[in-house]
Amino acid sequence: MEGDIAEMGKFIGAGLATMGLGGAGIGVGHIAGNFLAGALRNPSAAPGQMANLFVGIAFAEALGIFSFLIALLLMFAV
């Protein structure tokens, strides 16, 4: 029975950890939306900022990936 409770805790923890993906989604959406808004105001400057866009998205996404990683660790490694 103890093992079952530990198992259950693992699953609950993994499920909770996936909520972090929502934060990453908000962040990425924010970056992409603001980029688009800026790009529509000044389309000529947009291509030069593509690199910054991708770097920003990568940074925001990394945090979501961390929560995914924690979920995986809970599921498989704990």
Place this chain on the structure above:
Amino acid sequence: MATEAAQDAAAGAAAHGAAGQSSGMPQLDFSTWGNQIFWLLVTLVVIYFVLSRVVMPRIASVLAERNGTITNDLAAAEELKQKALEAEKAYNEALATARAEAAKIVAQARADIQKDLDKATAKADAEIAAKTAESEKKIAEIRAGAMESVTEVAKDTAKELVAVLGGKADAKSVTAAVNALLKG
């Protein structure tokens, strides 16, 4: 109900991953790390040497060659354009020369014609002048002849008149009187 149970089971299976493996996540199976890292380093070294020894000099040279070709072609095009401009200039020059030549010939011809015309006019003028002079001379002669005849007729008439009137008139005084009258 059955599908729900099946999905639950599927989720369980998915969660548990590789059933029968020593580790649920092969990524965390540290016994394989050494192997992977070793082969990764080998791979990276191979790619690095292939790229830096073969690919990059080749692509760099191709790009440089292409740039050179493009530059040369542009220069050639520029040269040809220059030549075309020169040809056009020469053509225009030739055209202008020909035009000037033609104008000169026209002017020459006009001058020649004018000269001929002038000559002819002068000749005609001279002839006309000569003829006029001759005619005037003739007219003067005729006029002189007429005047003489008038003087003669007047003298004779006067002598006759004087004789008829009973006078005797000497010729000298009659002539003098007629002359005085004619002069007056």
Place this chain on the structure above:
Amino acid sequence: MNVAAEGESTGFNIHPMDQFVVKPLFGGDTIEWYTITNVTMWMGIAVLAIIALMVLGTSRRAIIPSRTQSIAELIYGFIYKMVEDVAGHDGVKYFPYVLTLFLFILFSNLLGLLPKSFTTTSHVAVTVTLALMVFLGVTLLGLYKQGIGFLGMFWVTSAPLAIRPILAVIEVISYFVRPVSHSIRLAGNLMAGHAVIKVIAGFASMAVVSPVVVGAVTAIYGLELLVAVVQAYVFTILTCVYLRDAVGGAHH
């Protein structure tokens, strides 16, 4: 870690993590550091693909490029411009290494999308090595090039003096988190994508939903194609960003 053998009895047979298992190619159970495994094979295939594109594709050295030569030149020019723009002129020296990273990651990602293949870049061991090489290389290069001044990037002089120590702590932490996020991002993206495809494909054994599954797998496959290219790009451009700190390109 105990894995119960469940799921077999219900008809579903989903093992999303099986595709990541490292196994010896020519039999045997033990994996020594020199053992030829599927990792070796797929890295070798990646090398052959890179050679086919970059060496054989450009072998004619044509002034008017063929299709493969155009692709090779496009990649070359794209990465060259990225290094020059992001890392500055001093960073161009390290262009061969950046190109190596980009091509290896791109080809590993794309080859991993072939059915039945093994994705070398979905393994944390591989990406951690790649990221640590960049991290250590950049740190040592920065210390060598700028000396102790390299540590000045942790001391934010534009901030008020009072909060500078706090910022310094944050900067140091974020600096050391760099290799973690750098590596986990790549491995996590690929692992997640491939696992999702496997899980969804596993539902196809239920006849009712199988048409939906085919559509879903196709859509996710397209997304994974995008992810494969974007992650290679992101890994490369982050390498350039870190390189800029080291060569001092930020000051120009």
